[in-house]
Amino acid sequence: MEVPEVIVCVDCGQSAHRLTIPPEEGWEIGDYVAYRCSGCNDRWDLVVCHEDAGEIAPDSFAAEARAILQARADNQATGEN
Numbered sequence: 001m002e003v004p005e006v007i008v009c010v011d012c013g014q015s016a017h018r019l020t021i022p023p024e025e026g027w028e029i030g031d032y033v034a035y036r037c038s039g040c041n042d043r044w045d046l047v048v049c050h051e052d053a054g055e056i057a058p059d060s061f062a063a064e065a066r067a068i069l070q071a072r073a074d075n076q077a078t079g080e081n
């Protein structure tokens with residue numbers, strides 16, 4: 001299983017590069033993969049998950065990152081940190 005080395009940051013649209021070194025035995029579903037955005041310097045922690053277990057479409061990462069962003073916005077809306 002492969003994960004992309006670079007994803008598009010949903011926050012600012014810049015490239016976010018992978019921080020996590022691939023495990024020797026390869027990526028597995030449930031592994032955490034961290035990305036650092038070169039634009040806004042945000043960190044994205046994404047989980048490897050894919051139904052096909054073949055390749056991971058960058059879109060699925062973007063969707064997950066978007067969900068994280070939305071959750072963050074919701075917290076801010078309710079006044080929590």
Ligand SMILES: [Zn+2]
Binds near residue numbers: 013
């Ligand atoms: Zn960014």
